[in-house]
Amino acid sequence: MTEMFILIPGRTSDQGCGISEGKFQEKYQKQITSLQVAPGDMERLALAEGDWVRLTTEFGQQVEVAVTAAKKDELPEGLLFIAYGDISSRLMGGDTHGSGMPTSKGIDVELEVLRSETA
Amino acid sequence: MASVGSVEPGARSELTVVEDAVCTFCGCVCDDIDLTVENNHITQAQRACVLGKAWFLNHAIDDRPSCLIDGQPAGLEDGYQRAAEILTGGKYPIVYGLSDSPCEAQRVAVSIVDWIDGTIDTTTSVCHGPSGMAFQGVGEVTCTLGEVANRGDFIMFWGSNPAESHPRHFTKYSLMPKGMFVPNGRKDRTCVIVDVRKTKSAKAADIFLQIKPRKDFEALWTLRALAKGIELDARQVESETGIELSVWQDLMDRMKAAKFGVIFFGMGLTMTRGKHANSEALLALTRDLNAYTRFTAKPNRGHGNVTGADNVVAWRTGYPFGVNHNRGYPRFNPGEYTTSDTLARGEADCGMMIACDPMANFSQPAREHLASIPYIALDSKETPTTRAATVAFTVATYGINAPGTVYRMDDVPIPLRPAFKSPHPSDFEVLSNIETRVKAIRGVRS
Ligand code: SF4
Numbered sequence: 270m271t272e273m274f275i276l277i278p279g280r281t282s283d284q285g286c287g288i289s290e291g292k293f294q295e296k297y298q299k300q301i302t303s304l305q306v307a308p309g310d311m312e313r314l315a316l317a318e319g320d321w322v323r324l325t326t327e328f329g330q331q332v333e334v335a336v337t338a339a340k341k342d343e344l345p346e347g348l349l350f351i352a353y354g355d356i357s358s359r360l361m362g363g364d365t366h367g368s369g370m371p372t373s374k375g376i377d378v379e380l381e382v383l384r385s386e387t388a
Numbered sequence: 389m390a391s392v393g394s395v396e397p398g399a400r401s402e403l404t405v406v407e408d409a410v411c412t413f414c415g416c417v418c419d420d421i422d423l424t425v426e427n428n429h430i431t432q433a434q435r436a437c438v439l440g441k442a443w444f445l446n447h448a449i450d451d452r453p454s455c456l457i458d459g460q461p462a463g464l465e466d467g468y469q470r471a472a473e474i475l476t477g478g479k480y481p482i483v484y485g486l487s488d489s490p491c492e493a494q495r496v497a498v499s500i501v502d503w504i505d506g507t508i509d510t511t512t513s514v515c516h517g518p519s520g521m522a523f524q525g526v527g528e529v530t531c532t533l534g535e536v537a538n539r540g541d542f543i544m545f546w547g548s549n550p551a552e553s554h555p556r557h558f559t560k561y562s563l564m565p566k567g568m569f570v571p572n573g574r575k576d577r578t579c580v581i582v583d584v585r586k587t588k589s590a591k592a593a594d595i596f597l598q599i600k601p602r603k604d605f606e607a608l609w610t611l612r613a614l615a616k617g618i619e620l621d622a623r624q625v626e627s628e629t630g631i632e633l634s635v636w637q638d639l640m641d642r643m644k645a646a647k648f649g650v651i652f653f654g655m656g657l658t659m660t661r662g663k664h665a666n667s668e669a670l671l672a673l674t675r676d677l678n679a680y681t682r683f684t685a686k687p688n689r690g691h692g693n694v695t696g697a698d699n700v701v702a703w704r705t706g707y708p709f710g711v712n713h714n715r716g717y718p719r720f721n722p723g724e725y726t727t728s729d730t731l732a733r734g735e736a737d738c739g740m741m742i743a744c745d746p747m748a749n750f751s752q753p754a755r756e757h758l759a760s761i762p763y764i765a766l767d768s769k770e771t772p773t774t775r776a777a778t779v780a781f782t783v784a785t786y787g788i789n790a791p792g793t794v795y796r797m798d799d800v801p802i803p804l805r806p807a808f809k810s811p812h813p814s815d816f817e818v819l820s821n822i823e824t825r826v827k828a829i830r831g832v833r834s
Contacts, residue, residue, distance in 0.1 A: 278696075285439045289445075289446040291770070292771050347767060348584065354749075359752050363753035364732070366663070368521065368723055370514055374659040375660040
């Protein structure tokens with residue numbers, strides 16, 4: 270099953286604290302590898318906490334990531350959130366459209382439910 | 389008067405208190421932190437927020453070599469020499485980062501780039517670079533955070549989530565302070581937050597507007613039209629922005645009625661569709677509103693001295709970021725000389741990454757190219773970028789171990805008050821030593 274979503278990478282305070290604790294430490298790694306999904310989307314896609322999904326961009330960048338339900342009404346359905354880091358960067362294209370800034374928020378992604386990690 | 393204590397490495401343990409220390413984790417650059425230091429370790433950071441505490445309490449002396457060459461411990465002198473050889477050996481050297489270094493070190497980095505006819509860029513290009521382009525297009529109606537605290541009665545955040553990125557923004561500068569013209573603090577202010585999701589900051593707002601993703605440009609131009617009294621099609625406005633026209637009209641009436649309005653904007657604007665056109669629309673809206681009342685706009689800057697990087701690169705080269713010296717004089721062109729591009733297109737053939745982590749934060753093509761070229765990395769912590777570097781320097785942490793000057797997000801320079809000394813050299817020392825060797829290789833007399 271695949272469905273289109275808009276991905277919004279951003280900051281979280283745990284990610285910020287994790288940078289100071291160390292990028293190879295648990296807090297930072299956990300933050301940047303958890304994809305937040307709106308509770309309504311979790312239910313509709315029958316996703317449980319910790320299930321794996323594959324995200325693919327229009328330029329073919331692909332990642333696999335575990336999901337977690339976003340808090341209450343923080344995220345509207347159709348939007349995904351992840352803390353900035355390795356995974357969000359892998360989904361950015363190399364092109365900056367003459368601005369120096371790759372499109373790093375509001376990225377169209379195709380979400381495929383995997384349940385468990387394939388890699 | 390603060391008692392600034394410094395402990396030499398290996399000296400007898402003692403406890404010192406550093407009053408009014410400066411937190412450089414985010415662009416708020418809070419300069420009222422009291423630090424308790426025991427045995428080269430900060431044990432308390434009074435008044436710091438959760439991010440500031442994590443910053444101070446996790447920067448003890450890193451037990452790593454000050455220099456690694458090809459992953460092996462090496463002497464600093466060897467590291468400086470190898471770094472200079474790398475930078476002078478390429479055809480397209482790039483120097484990038486600088487937003488977590490003091491201005492004094494940034495200045496030396498620009499000099500090195502000048503000697504090697506290289507390209508200098510800062511992390512601004514991947515945060516508020518688009519806003520930098522917009523400033524050149526429409527200008528900036530600006531103010532200091534002190535003016536916000538004392539005058540601001542209408543405070544708006546657009547695409548910015550200070551509750552998680554700048555936790556003391558509300559309490560120290562923008563919402564809570566009781567100021568000269570807002571004596572009742574929060575009660576005298578209206579807070580509006582515009583975002584595509586209901587962030588943790590939304591709780592602080594009197595009015596929260598959740599617009600459609602990638603429709604910031606349309607929303608800002610709706611407000612520009614309303615500011616000028618232009619009639620709009622209500623159905624089109626709602627379908628484009630996700631918000632009813634009457635809500636936008638009410639917002640505009642409140643903006644015009646404000647005595648001193650401020651719009652803080654974040655990367656929700658600059659990183660999404662529209663980029664510099666979004667920032668330009670917001671800055672133009674701010675300018676337009678000055679026909680009715682006093683309105684200002686400020687980018688909410690992330691890293692502690694990213695504002696300093698813009699200032700230093702601008703006063704050394706005439707441009708704020710993405711500056712190429714290949715023809716012997718500075719040229720500015722975002723998209724051409726910015727690091728995401730010079731790496732992703734495979735143009736750079738050597739580089740120096742200063743207090744930044746492109747191996748974690750850049751696109752995959754950019755990372756792959758960086759991994760394939762010789763480069764130098766300076767950081768106080770181990771990162772994916774230092775791990776893959778040809779020469780990696782562990783440096784003293786600015787503000788905690790190393791002195792210098794940083795610019796707060798409102799361009800106010802603030803001197804650092806370091807808490808204890810580090811056995812590792814500072815960015816300034818490493819860069820100065822590399823510059824000396826670069827000059828020697830280039831045949832320039834010091
Ligand atoms: S708001 Fe920013 S500068 Fe102030 S203490 Fe928190 S992290 Fe440090």
